Amino acid sequence: MTTVLEPATAQAMAEIPAAGIEETDAAVARAKAAFPRWRAVAPGDRARLLYALAATIEGRHEELSVLEARNAGKPISDARGEIGMTIETFRYYAAAPERLLGRTIPVGGGEAMTFREPLGVVGLIVPWNFPLTIAAWKVAPALAAGNTVVLKPAELTPLTALELERLALEAGLPEGVVNVVAGPGSVCGRRLVEHPDVAKIAFTGSTEVGRGIAAGAADTIKRVTLELGGKSANVIFGDADLEAAAAAAPLAVFGNAGQDCCARSRILVQRSCLDRFMFVFEDAVRAIRVGDPLDERTQMGPVISEEQREKVASYVPGEAVVAFRGSAPEGPGFWFPPTVLAPCSNHDRSAQEEIFGPVAAVIPFEDEADAVRIANDTIYGLSGSIWTRDGARAMRMARAIDAGALSVNSNTSVRVTTPFGGFKQSGIGRELGPDALEGYTEVKSVYFAVDPAASAPGELLDPAAPDTESIS
């Protein structure tokens, strides 16, 4: 059995059976058996079942929000938003089965066309920071495209994923289409990566584990989507609405207790406005309400585990670099106060490594070129923001920063309808929007002979022209 903890109290909240190799193999076998039937479901019926699943989740919105808030230690208001996004994600992809279009391509002697075929069984490995939402980003497009899935949640936060398996059956999806294995990544996750009957792995988590998954998938030439770490820059120019930028900056890094791959944990501030920025920013950080996830007023909860708290603490070396800190409750639970390190160099460990906790590094810059250089001086390229009132500068910066999802005068970068994913070591492939759907299909090209004689070179062709059939 696995004991599931509540990070705000460090107490057990559930005991669940721990899955191992045998359970993982059984889940893959169920998904494999269900695949022929699921791929043959008429597109309109598949759409109706996905709408039904969205409605079934909606019927449990509050219950799932409370479960997620308790298990992941996140504020209840955030958890409600995340379950809302989960529902929206299933609705968005429910429309997809009837819009999986191919192309017709002009050829001689017949017709050529393309189809988007499902891959088969896909393995989905998700982390603990946004448990059900990130699962939905993968499950919904995978099912819409006609695949069956084996979902492996993080061992720390398996509860809403286990609910999803039950809700899929309740919504009328056939047995074996959605399967959940709750067990350790080093056992169940690894088995999915190695398994010859799994066609693709879609993974969100650390760059380190992502590297191992890419290597492991090579043996069976699995398709891989990796959504990995980040060290995103929040770039604030002197000509920005500084009050708005400084007021928004705290939750852009301390939201979800900093455990967000999009966290703008490097705050790049133009030196000419640094003092003014820090003045407003400090007040905003000190005002963050850190506490009980189930309290409606809470804005930040604990970090996920004692291990994570120790990891985060290792980035806060001494009071010398700590500019200021917010508050955190005393007592049990994995609490860590919002912490601002300033001024930092981009070469500092805290500016280069993904801390995944409530720690921000403030880095001054001189001008636009300096801002681009610092923003790109990282192994990551996931997200980021640009704050300026100069539209042309905003566009130049957005084009120059190597990251998959940027925002201007805003700190949001994730929407159901737009692609999300990383440059460089932040990952491979895209989630959400139409791009994710394509990632769960193979393109098949079919040539249909109609009049084979017509494919021979015609009399209108110049005999000296190269024969296109012989060009490979």
Ligand code: NDP
């Ligand atoms: P991991 O990358 O270890 O975990 C992510 C998922 O992968 C979990 O479901 C985990 O299972 C599974 N997993 C672990 N090892 C393997 C393996 N060998 N093969 C297949 N699957 C595996 O993240 P951690 O939870 O350990 O967090 C560590 C650090 O990773 C964080 O501090 C943060 O820096 C980064 N991280 C980044 C995330 C992001 O969204 N970019 C999300 C989470 C973490 P299980 O947990 O059950 O063992």
